[in-house]
Amino acid sequence: MSEQRLAPRFFCRWPVEVVGPEDRRFHAQAADISVTGIAMLVDRAAAACLAPSGGLLSPRVPPVSIAVQAPGNPGVGSRRLKGRVRHIRRLSQEQYLVGIKFIEPDASHGVEIKALVEQAMRSMGR
Numbered sequence: 001m002s003e004q005r006l007a008p009r010f011f012c013r014w015p016v017e018v019v020g021p022e023d024r025r026f027h028a029q030a031a032d033i034s035v036t037g038i039a040m041l042v043d044r045a046a047a048a049c050l051a052p053s054g055g056l057l058s059p060r061v062p063p064v065s066i067a068v069q070a071p072g073n074p075g076v077g078s079r080r081l082k083g084r085v086r087h088i089r090r091l092s093q094e095q096y097l098v099g100i101k102f103i104e105p106d107a108s109h110g111v112e113i114k115a116l117v118e119q120a121m122r123s124m125g126r
Contacts, residue, residue, distance in 0.1 A: 007034035010120035012070075016040055019065040019080075020049045028098070030068060033120050035113055037083065037101040038066065047096040050085050061085060063103055070119050079112050081105065 009032040016028040018040070026049065028040040042050070050064065065080045083100035090096050105113055 007036045009034045009039070010117060012116075012120040012123065014071060015069045017067045017069070018042075018046070018050075020046075021062045021064075024049050031097060033068075033113075033116055035102075035110075035117055037086065037099060038068070040098050040100065041091075042096050042098050044094055044096065047088055047090075047098065050098055051088050064100065066100065068116055070116055079109065081109055081113065 011032050012030045014030040016030050016038075017025065018028055019025050026042070026046040028042045028046060031039040031041050033039075051061070061084070063082050063084050065082055067080050082103045082105075084103060085098060086101045087099040088096055102109075102113060
């Protein structure tokens with residue numbers, strides 16, 4: 001049995017634009033990021049869009065496209081990253097935490113993700 005290691009996650013509060021199922025667009029706020037995925041804070045409408053079966057996640061739910069706008073570095077986060085919703089947790093009546101796992105990024109997307117993670121690491125040291 002192989003042991004899966006979790007990638008370290010780094011706190012960030014950056015704007016995110018998400019394109020979900022049926023090309024619905026909405027804005028979110030990044031909560032943390034790692035080389036394997038991102039957690040975002042979304043409102044109730046966005047959570048319903050990302051979990052159309054009422055919160056029961058299914059592998060049939062289409063992937064989402066994410067653009068992260070990392071402040072202070074306009075070149076980082078400019079490419080859209082693909083991911084799948086892994087979990088949704090209700091935080092309050094109007095706020096949900098959505099975990100997205102990046103889908104097998106190619107080399108250029110991998111560089112983009114690493115740049116975002118490095119920026120989050122640097123901003124934590126301030």
